[in-house]
Amino acid sequence: MDRHDVLTPPAPSRPGALAAYRRLPAVAGWSYLVVSALARLPVSMVPIAVLTAVTATSGSIAAGGAAAAATAVGEALGAAGAGVLCDRHGQRRVLLLLVAAHLIALTGFVLALGGAAVPALLAAAFLAGATLPQVSPLSRVRWMRLSPADLRTAMAYEGVVDELSFVAGPASVGLIALAAGTSAPLLVAAGVTAVFATAFAAHRTHRVTGPRPAAPATAAVPAQRTRGRAPSVMRPVLGMLAMGAVFGGTQAALTASATDAGRPSDGSLVYAALAIGSTITALGMVLVPAHVSLRRRWFLSAVGLLAGALAMLAAAGTTLALVPATFLTGLFVGPVMVTVNTVTAETGGHRTGGAAMTLLTSGTVLGTALGSALAGGLADAAGTRWAFAVAAGAAAALIALAAGRLAAPAGHTGAR
Incomplete structure (x- = not known):
């Protein structure tokens, strides 16, 4: 089935900011806006949660900073790799594998907090970052294919949601750590990933990001492009x-x-x-x-x-x-x-x-x-x-x- 037969955007409405934003749920559905917003929270929670947990358990700010840096490096490398895989195999399959891998990585990291040496903590932090499901950029890809006519509105909306998540994520880590201990934010982040990243992966909009056929090897025009x-x-x-x-x-x-x-x-x-x-x-x-x-x-x-x-x-x-x-x-x-x-x-x-x-x-x-x-x-x-x-x-x-x-x-x- 052609992707354009799966989700057909409604006809453009009258101009204006409010009308522009109203088209987004008309194109993707309200459930998509909610799920994609909540599914990206762990990206802003995990690095600060790693920093907080390692600093608290080791008593060393340097160790906490090193673990946060390892998480960041892992995320940077993992994000690029995930994007390539999603282009080749479609978002749903790759995201579901990432969710499973991330939950295993976070579990390993929490267990390592119990007394593992710093190198083991750094390796676990790296894996936790590398397996983070990158919902934000992949959501933008879906908008690119769902309705190109609404692309600039969608990019503005995505920017707002990103900003809100990077306020809510660290704040929630602090509140959860205060109420339930320094490891608790990692467990909450794992729960959010399990529920909402999985829901994002399975949402019907994933069908517009199915595997793309390989370009003909002999085609000269694609090479120029x-x-x-x-x-x-x-x-x-x-x-x-x-x-x-x-x-x-x-x-x-x-x-x-x-x-x-x-x-x-x-x-x-x-x-x-x-x-x-x-x-x-x-x-x-x-x-x-x-x-x-x-x-x-x-x-x-x-x-x-x-x-x-x-x-x-x-x-x-x-x-x-x-x-x-x-x-x-x-x-x-x-x-x-x-x-x-x-x-x-x-x-x-x-x-x-x-x-x-x-x-x-x-x-x-x-x-x-x-x-x-x-x-x-x-x-x-x-x-x-x-x-x-x-x-x-x-x-x-x-x-x-x-x-x-x-x-x-x-x-x-x-x-x-």
Whole structure:
């Protein structure tokens, strides 16, 4: 059966932001919106839960940080591999295998907390990250194939849900750990994965991501398209690497600033202002006129992001001043994230959509780790204020990436 016979999107409705978002449940169903939102929570829960559990059981912040880093590296590598497998074999089969593997990995990690040596803990943390079901990028792939006409609205919606999950996930870890112990968040994350990631894998929308037939080996045109598409995929991946550096650098710099003020826990609270600002503008991206090109959106959003990063640098040392500066930065995070994902969706191609989208996740995860390490090193070596220079430098890199042509496949002009 052809995928277009499985899920046929309704005819476009009248223009407007509310009407645009109303089309999403009409295309995929309300159950899909709920399941895909909850299924991505473990991605934001597991790394911080690993950090919390290892730090508490070992008494070493260094060990906890190393375990969190191992989780991040595992996630970055696992995400890219999962995307390739989903393109080849379809999402349902791969996701169900990942769910089973992740539950085994988390069980092994919890058991290792009972007294395993640090190398064993690091290996278990790596496997827990590598097997995390990457619902967020794979959900974007489904939208690419469900209804291309609604792609920009879907990317805006996905950006909002991602931001909310990265607020709710760490917060839930803290509350669960406080109420039931430091291992409990890992068990809750396992339960969420078992229920909602499985439901996401089995949801009827998976049928639009079935195995794609291999391209004819002798076809010259697909080869040309592949060569032309590579730069357009790599540019967003580098963009998400820079965005990850913004996240990691800002988190580390805010934590250092709050620690200097004698209130280390304030760092995460101030960082929430970034997520709030990002959610607001990501939601409003559907209001941007269609004639405003993706290249212009990327460039202007990156310029705003640089302004916000410089505002944080100027406000360093004063928590009260950092809140509005961080919120200002967040206002431009949402547009950059939505735009980069949209560029990938519109230029990455349907055959390799899973690989392209999960590569963005890998870039973000690695960028976050790199940004955090750089900002932490700068805070120790040159003072807290200079830790914010990492976010500013990453924003400048985003401007440089936007300055080049966002290449698109032949016949497509939306990404220029």
